[in-house]
Amino acid sequence: MLGFDDPSELVGRWSCEFISPEDQRAHFKPARRDTPFRYELKMRRRDGDSIDVETQISIIEYEGRPASLVFIRDISERKLFEVKLESIHKHAITLNNIETVEEVARSTYKSIGETLGYDDIGFGIVESNSILFKRELGNQNDRVMSQDEPGITVRTVRTGQTQFVSDTRKDPDFFSYKDEGEPISLSEIVVPVKVDGRVFAVINIESTAVNAFDAHDVMLLETLAEHVASTLAIILQKEKLKDNLKELEHSYKELDDYTYAVSHDLKAPLRTIQAFTQFLMEDTIDILDEEKQDYLRRIEAASQRMTEFIDDLLVLSRVNRKYLEVEVIDLNALVKEIELDFEAELSVKRTEIIYSDLPKVQSHRVWIRQLFANLLSNGVKYNKSTEPKVWIEHQERGDQYLFSIKDNGIGIDEKDFEQVFKLFQRLHPQDEYSGTGAGLTICKKIVESYGGKIWVESKLGVGSTFFFTLPKEMKLTLNLEADKDDAPFLEQDAMNVREP
Numbered sequence: 001m002l003g004f005d006d007p008s009e010l011v012g013r014w015s016c017e018f019i020s021p022e023d024q025r026a027h028f029k030p031a032r033r034d035t036p037f038r039y040e041l042k043m044r045r046r047d048g049d050s051i052d053v054e055t056q057i058s059i060i061e062y063e064g065r066p067a068s069l070v071f072i073r074d075i076s077e078r079k080l081f082e083v084k085l086e087s088i089h090k091h092a093i094t095l096n097n098i099e100t101v102e103e104v105a106r107s108t109y110k111s112i113g114e115t116l117g118y119d120d121i122g123f124g125i126v127e128s129n130s131i132l133f134k135r136e137l138g139n140q141n142d143r144v145m146s147q148d149e150p151g152i153t154v155r156t157v158r159t160g161q162t163q164f165v166s167d168t169r170k171d172p173d174f175f176s177y178k179d180e181g182e183p184i185s186l187s188e189i190v191v192p193v194k195v196d197g198r199v200f201a202v203i204n205i206e207s208t209a210v211n212a213f214d215a216h217d218v219m220l221l222e223t224l225a226e227h228v229a230s231t232l233a234i235i236l237q238k239e240k241l242k243d244n245l246k247e248l249e250h251s252y253k254e255l256d257d258y259t260y261a262v263s264h265d266l267k268a269p270l271r272t273i274q275a276f277t278q279f280l281m282e283d284t285i286d287i288l289d290e291e292k293q294d295y296l297r298r299i300e301a302a303s304q305r306m307t308e309f310i311d312d313l314l315v316l317s318r319v320n321r322k323y324l325e326v327e328v329i330d331l332n333a334l335v336k337e338i339e340l341d342f343e344a345e346l347s348v349k350r351t352e353i354i355y356s357d358l359p360k361v362q363s364h365r366v367w368i369r370q371l372f373a374n375l376l377s378n379g380v381k382y383n384k385s386t387e388p389k390v391w392i393e394h395q396e397r398g399d400q401y402l403f404s405i406k407d408n409g410i411g412i413d414e415k416d417f418e419q420v421f422k423l424f425q426r427l428h429p430q431d432e433y434s435g436t437g438a439g440l441t442i443c444k445k446i447v448e449s450y451g452g453k454i455w456v457e458s459k460l461g462v463g464s465t466f467f468f469t470l471p472k473e474m475k476l477t478l479n480l481e482a483d484k485d486d487a488p489f490l491e492q493d494a495m496n497v498r499e500p
Helices: 021-027 076-095 101-115 152-159 215-283 290-318 331-341 343-349 365-381 439-449 484-495
Strands: 037-044 050-062 065-074 120-126 130-133 143-146 163-165 187-195 198-207 326-330 352-354 360-364 389-397 400-407 454-459 463-471
Touching: 050 076, 076 101, 076 215, 101 120, 101 198, 101 215, 120 152, 130 152, 152 163, 152 187, 152 198, 187 215, 198 215, 215 290, 326 331, 326 365, 331 343, 331 365, 343 365, 360 365, 365 389, 365 400, 365 439, 365 463, 439 454, 439 463
Parallel strands: 352 389
Antiparallel strands: 037 050, 050 065, 120 130, 120 198, 130 143, 163 187, 187 198, 326 360, 389 400, 400 463, 454 463
């Protein structure tokens, strides 16, 4: 171990001659008779190089006197393995930030080069009947290996087991794909990279020397393959998720177009019904009795309600569409606009809307206006107080705003808290409170499309408070782009968004 030719050269010499003073102070401690003492240190060889050793000292009886029995073992290979293993684990941290299979291959090549060394290397993706090696270092193009050919790599794919060959000349499956005159690999390790139980890829290292690798190298390469497999599983899952999202976006687009087409086709005959009903009412007002005129009024009211239902369905179908520009919206000014729209109703019911210092948000004006208008409209409509009021408040909570719109109206029974957000679900008869029952459904969809939440707290006869959260930077969670052919319809929808 220390480089001496004859053991006699060491007899009688003190071991501290071969140990640095720093290591002596750090490691030498009194040994106890009943407890062996073990430690690691570096020893200097005769030629000046140093080696890592593990030392164990035990106190024994020797010829009636206490003596020390010392074992010294060279652990240089183990220490080198630990250093390499640590490097492999650092590579695992790098893999956490990788997004593509190509990047995994490049990072793996680099890690192997820093830890194991090689004369040739490959990272092959297993396909139906081939193995595609991703741009090996030193090569410009991908290389394809058929699984019908013999080969140690093909054997790895078929068996799913690591192949460790110290001398490829003795392996019947080995064949070289290299050009004539190039050095042939004589040592080879191929490890499988398994994802969901199947060999997804292989990592191959080769050397032109016999016995170039050992069992430690195999262990390191298998550890590396496990890290790579975990990263590939995440990448594949993300790719699958992206594909599913594209399909979902396509389905949303088809559903959206279908909703528009159906709604458009439904509105055409309704307009005809409404027009001819108006003609009949105007032309027969002096002919028909009160009962028949009431029938016509009912037809007109029913067709108008159906038009409102269709308009609400159109609004719902367009919430996730990013066809309007994002802009900075001053909510104080926005609420003022809504007050002007509701001026007649606010005046008749003598309702006061109370707010101040509302924030500015960056979003789509049409949806934020729809959200506030629907909630404010409910606060005004469902209010029988002698002094009806609606309060708008907000709080900042990290990267979100928490808004509340409170009224002193009729309130909602606790058992109906979930019901009020369902499409076309009404808690009151049409002749008592008008509307389609879609307003809060639209609010819920708008809030959730921005990643927020909405809920209600209420007490019958006291009033209701609707709470909702919105991120400070609002982006629709499904940014479905409209086709060019759809642009005129979208523009028309944007202009005709009906406020309550």
